[in-house]
Amino acid sequence: MDAKPAAKKGYQVPWIEKFRPQLLKDVVGNEETLIRLQAIAEDGNLPNLILCGPPGTGKTTSVHALARQLLGSAYKEGVLELNASDARGIDVVRNRIKSFAMNKVTLPPGRHKIIILDEADSMTTSAQQALRRTMEIYSNSTRFCLACNISTKLIEAIQSRAAILRYSKLSHEQILANLLKVCEAEEVAYTDDGLEAILFTAEGDMRHALNNLQAAHSLAKGGGTASASTSLVNQKLVFQVCDQPHPTVVREMIDACQKSDLPLAIESLNKLYGSGYSASDIIGTIFKVTKVHDSLPEGEKLGYLREIGFTHMRISNGVNTLLQLLGLISRLCQMSESKQ
Ligand SMILES: Nc1ncnc2c1ncn2[C@@H]1O[C@H](COP(=O)(O)OP(=O)(O)OP(=O)(O)O)[C@@H](O)[C@H]1O
Numbered sequence: 001m002d003a004k005p006a007a008k009k010g011y012q013v014p015w016i017e018k019f020r021p022q023l024l025k026d027v028v029g030n031e032e033t034l035i036r037l038q039a040i041a042e043d044g045n046l047p048n049l050i051l052c053g054p055p056g057t058g059k060t061t062s063v064h065a066l067a068r069q070l071l072g073s074a075y076k077e078g079v080l081e082l083n084a085s086d087a088r089g090i091d092v093v094r095n096r097i098k099s100f101a102m103n104k105v106t107l108p109p110g111r112h113k114i115i116i117l118d119e120a121d122s123m124t125t126s127a128q129q130a131l132r133r134t135m136e137i138y139s140n141s142t143r144f145c146l147a148c149n150i151s152t153k154l155i156e157a158i159q160s161r162a163a164i165l166r167y168s169k170l171s172h173e174q175i176l177a178n179l180l181k182v183c184e185a186e187e188v189a190y191t192d193d194g195l196e197a198i199l200f201t202a203e204g205d206m207r208h209a210l211n212n213l214q215a216a217h218s219l220a221k222g223g224g225t226a227s228a229s230t231s232l233v234n235q236k237l238v239f240q241v242c243d244q245p246h247p248t249v250v251r252e253m254i255d256a257c258q259k260s261d262l263p264l265a266i267e268s269l270n271k272l273y274g275s276g277y278s279a280s281d282i283i284g285t286i287f288k289v290t291k292v293h294d295s296l297p298e299g300e301k302l303g304y305l306r307e308i309g310f311t312h313m314r315i316s317n318g319v320n321t322l323l324q325l326l327g328l329i330s331r332l333c334q335m336s337e338s339k340q
């Protein structure tokens, strides 16, 4: 990990930037994709690339690391980055991209200039159309690297001009290993359940995990509300920072359903709803908790997940009410009762 010099006291650099890997070998997870990128970096034969996958898994990071490894000291002049915050209409494709592609830049032998189009799925279709021919015309001097969340939002013609590399969510072990490194570098005091809570809320998104760790750490250090005994990042603090329904309460609710104890389940649900969470927040946590529930028998768990899925669908279709959740827990109680 290539940490930049420590920030001045009192001023905190976001850890996601401070610990952004500078080289491909430091990017965690997605081994197959990274092996391919590493091979490209070594032999210098860069095709046009599309990197796609969920947020916070290292796409932007890898594409910059690749460019840095390919171009070395010419990285600054040899790379043009355009992301969703730049206007990327048809004019930009016609003017900025073309003029960059035509520029003469001294690069290491055999290397190409690189145009990085980050968040490419937000480019308009007409801009993408304008890009297709441009990609071919300048292919002797320039390569395109596109990063996006959903590859199908890119027009087929662009997809067929590039090699597609896929990223998937990172596993808990991969995120944990990175968190432990950061904790050591930043001298974060933590409890095991605190880190578990971060993994639980991050759902495979490294950016989310690092941001939550940093927020919980600053709260633990200086937040007046934390009691004196907790300069530790523990479970309670993490859920305070992430502001998600507390999984322990949700777990109580599921356990009550398993025992077909409807009044108790309703009580837990009211507690959650009363603390201000919306039905869609709660159903998300119900799903995550049920998925990793260890004492539900397999068959019952499948039935639960099916019902939760249907309720989730209704809620996302707009019926964001307590009644839907009450309906859900009564069906879960009924299901468990018939199993007993
Ligand atoms: N695989 C990874 N290994 C190490 N750090 C990572 C990894 N993925 C993400 N990070 C951390 O998260 C931050 C954000 O990652 P990055 O910008 O690469 O995400 P992204 O995949 O481009 O997401 P988005 O789709 O939202 O643009 C990085 O600065 C880095 O600190």
Ligand SMILES: [Mg+2]
Pocket: 059, 060, 061, 118, 119, 147
């Ligand atoms: Mg990105």
